[in-house]
Amino acid sequence: MTSLADFGFSVVRRMCGVSPVRAAGRRRGVDLRRPAQSLALALGLILSGEMIRPAAADPGFDRFVRDLWPQASAAGISSTTYNHVFTGMDPDPDTLRLMEAQSEFVKPVWDYLSSAVSDDRVKRGRELLDEYATVLSRIEARYGVDREAILAIWGMETNYGTFKGRHNVIRALATLAYAAPRRGDFWSKELIKALGIVQAGHVRYEDMEGSWAGAMGHTQFMPTSWQAYAADYDGDGRRDIWTSVPDALASTANYLAEHGWQTGKTWGYEVALPRGFDYRLADESTTLSLGEWRRHGVMRANGKEFPRPQDDAILVMPAGAGGPAFLMLRNFYVIKRYNNATAYALAVGHLSDRIIGGGSFHGDWSREYLPLSKAETKELQEELNRRGYNVGSADGLVGPATRKAIRAYQKALGLIPDGYASVVLLARMKLDG
Structure with missing residues (x-):
């Protein structure tokens, strides 16, 4: 027996030429316990002239969105928001392509650093240090995070906002939740948080652009990180990391502060190792004070003394004995909470130093020691x-x-x-x- 809701959607299908599978997907955004409301919405689309665009049928994706509705509804997402977002949506083919790409090439750390900490990026960072001096000063005072570190993350994540990603975040996350079942719960959680951000009015769905994996805005927050750490610097009631640079920078500072940033301290030091050094100490887990490392013959590469010998540090050699060595302090590992790659955190630290006038690394890389795929x-x-x-x-x-x-x-x-x-x-x- 055909229900009133099914009849309403059959009218839409006949008038719009939409396949039964896609039309069934239209009901995802409607409270299916209220068939009269479903009919009203369907007929309203007809009467308003807002035609549902045809799309290539994907029964699996339709089923995924329909099945996600109870979870979204329980999280407080309205049928109006849900329907607005998912009407006409299909999987993002670019997200699928990037998700499935299994590159065997591993970029050597020296090549990564060369592009990440380029002269142009350093120069632009110094310009922005002046341009946003007042904002950065206030953020630094409020959160206790050094301004150059905030700028360096902005530079690393989106080249200071020049490339924030071209994917609609909700579509990308829906695609991942649908097509990556091993991490489906993770992506579904991020997707529902993203829906909540749109519903609360922090950003329009159409403007919610980011990476293919759902990272958003100037400093690339995932939706759950946005919910936990995003800040409303300008007090307009929105935590707008997409178009408000002050909000984005304050959000990044808040993230770093909440993960233990130590104000006024560096991320680490490039060091020189003595002849006959015991490399068993370079296991990326042995923690000694800088004074203890000094007693093992480890010195700063620039010949200066460690300013705070009591600070704890771990010895890291990103390319083994054939490249520069570093004593990493707590702030280095706070940066890794943003992105867990050693090369990324090293680049952020180095870029932050360069922005405030620091020079290049002293050691050279033995480039024949390429990393393995x-x-x-x-x-x-x-x-x-x-x-x-x-x-x-x-x-x-x-x-x-x-x-x-x-x-x-x-x-x-x-x-x-x-x-x-x-x-x-x-x-x-x-x-x-």
């Missing part, structure tokens, strides 16, 4: 396991067990036991048979 890392792990250096499952990811095994292998061959997985090491291993 995931497939090559898996091959290296299999070779280590075969030789009795147990790394566990060969998963293509370099973790503590793999670094420990590499060190043991390097020590057995009389090499510097830095634990760094490189193409040179894999080649040496293959030669050894």
Whole structure:
């Protein structure tokens, strides 16, 4: 028996030429417990002349959106918002393409830093340091986060707002929630938070642009991070990280502050290691005070003393013994809460130093020590396991067990036991048979 709601949508289908599958999807934004309301909405679309655009049918996506409605409704999303957003929506093909891309190329840290901390980006950062001096001063005083760090994240995330992404965030998140079932709960949670942002009027749905993975605005917040940390600097009632630079910068400062930023302290120091250094200390987990590192012969690369010998630090060598070494302080790991990649946090720290007049790194990179791709890392792990250096499952990811095994292998061959997985090491291993 055809219900009143189904009849209403059948009218829309016949008049608009929309397939039954897509028309069924129109009901996602309507409280299906109220068929009269569904009919009113359907007929209202006809009478107002607002025709539903035809789209390529995707029964699975239609079903996903329909099934998500109870969860969204329970989170306070209205049928009006839901229908406005999802009417006519189909999966974002670019998000699907980028989600499925499994690049085997790993960018060396020196190439990453060269583009991330370019002269142009440094120059623009210095200009913005002056342009937003008053705003940054107030944000720094309010949140206790150094202005150059805030600017550096802005520069890294969107090149100071010049490229915030061209994807509609809600469409991208819906696509990921639908097409990435292993992380479906995560993407669905982000999607519903994004719907709430639109419903609360902080940004129009049509203006909610960001990355293919749902990161939004000048400093690329995910919706749940926006909800937890976004700030209304200008007091207009909206936490607008899309068009308000002060709101975006204050939001970033709030994020860093809430994760433990230490005011007036640096992220780390480039250091020089002594001859005969015990590389077992460079395991990215051994924490010593700067004074203790100094007693191990570790000195600042520029020859200056550490200003606060009591500060704790961890020794990090992003490219092994063939590249610069750094003692990383707490603020470095706060930056990693924004993006967990060591190269990213190093770039943010270096860019922040350059913006306030710092120079380039002193050490050079041994560029033949290229990092391994995931497939090559898996091959290296299999070779280590075969030789009795147990790394566990060969998963293509370099973790503590793999670094420990590499060190043991390097020590057995009389090499510097830095634990760094490189193409040179894999080649040496293959030669050894």
